[in-house]
Amino acid sequence: MTDKNTSYPREKINILLLENISETAIANIRSHGYTNIRKVSGALDENTLIRELKDVHMLGIRSKTKVTRHVLEHAPKLQAIGAFCIGVNQIDLTAAKQHGVTVFNAPYSNTRSVAELVIAAAIMLIRRIPDKNKAAHEGNWMKDASGSYELRGKTLGLVGYGNIGSQVSVLAEAMGMKVIFYDILTKLPLGNAIACKSLKELVGKADIISLHVPETQSTRNLISKQVIRQCKKGSILINYARGEVVDLDALAAALKAGDMAGAAIDVFPVEPEKNGDPFHTPLQGLSNVLLTPHIGGSTMEAQENIGLDVSTKLLGYLEKGITYGSHTVPTLSLPTLEGAHRILHIHKNVPGVLSEINTALSNANINILGQHLATNEHIGYVVLDVDKQLSRQAFKLLKEVKHTIRTRILY
Secondary structure, eight states: GGGSSSSSOGGGGOEOOSSOOOHHHHHHHHEEEEEEEEESSSSSOHHHHHHHHHTTTTEEEOOOBBBBHHHHOOOOOOEEEEEEEOOOOTTOOOHHTTTTTTEESSSTTHHHHHHHHHHHHHHHHHHHHHHHHHHHHOOOOOOOTTTTTTTTOEEEEOOOOSSHHHHHHHHHHHTTTTTEEEEESOOOOOTOEEOOOOOOHHHHHHHHEEEOOOTTTTTTBOOOOHHHHSTTTOOOOOOOOGGGBBBBHHHHHHHHHSSEEEEEEEEOOOOOOOSSOOOOTTTOTTTTTHHHSOTTSSSSHHHHHHHHHHHHHHHHHHHOOOOTTOOSOOOOOOOOTTTTEEEEEEEEEEETHHHHHHHHHHHTTOOOEEEEEEEEEEEEEEEEEEEEGGGGHHHEEEEHHHTEEEEEEEO
């Protein structure tokens, strides 16, 4: 595809990338001929983001920037959002659907980084390294085997057995651990992992409990005071999932009472906006506790993988209309049709729109060389390949179709 065939010159497409998105992503975007890229090191508040998005076609964020309905209502040119992270809960997906803005993320790219750190935290905690490290820094020699154990032969309980949980399972078995898991969905276990019938069963058996669940209404305070009471005495809790999943006050009380032997927490209900901001948690100062600033997936390899993954999805949408992996616009993945111009049409998912599209083009004697349709509960997404000589006329007709949200000549 050459620049002269695109509906809008690539050098005029405005791209805003926030929160130190990987240079891998920027290099990938530049290699496709997009030069108008603005980088901002941190997140933006709602009012600032609205101002900055006035003429932006593509937005890249990580986890701190909140894209609300109000933001989307004031971003008339915004075509796509790339969330260069695992989750998309910082984006109002319903509003994005209603405005025809496609949203991509990278759900698998930092899986290995998180899985490795879970195993590392398990080793550090079961050997009581945080206490010994603190003592050594304070000038105290604390050579003592009391309360220190090997991972081999211990039981790891995984709450959630998705992409990360299942990879932790494989690594843990390689360390000689027994693995049990609990998931609300039926999952095929890897290796010798065994499914538990309930969360209560899992926490009562596990020496180490590791959480790998999303943030939803059902997982909020999943590890509650009651669940902590059901945990095996002297067990260890690791949370590299979401901050709202654990009742930290109840966990702190259990650690102080000696009911639990340690914890590693990387995510918190309230997190600072930027480096250097004050941070408080009831777990500060407690024995055998590892506290890290939401770095579970923060490795150079993970950021490069995320940058390449999300930028490639964004480019696929901008240049071919491909929406594979989108959370908002229905999924279509289709090849380029030579000798045609491609038009994208996003509309409200109500009866009769496709019929009106076909009738309007037929009445104008515009032949459809290829047509693809996908829908979700809010919107329909149609990709049409039409004769080059008639594409401008077709574009004008499609804009007038009732219930149209947005339409765009791709090439």
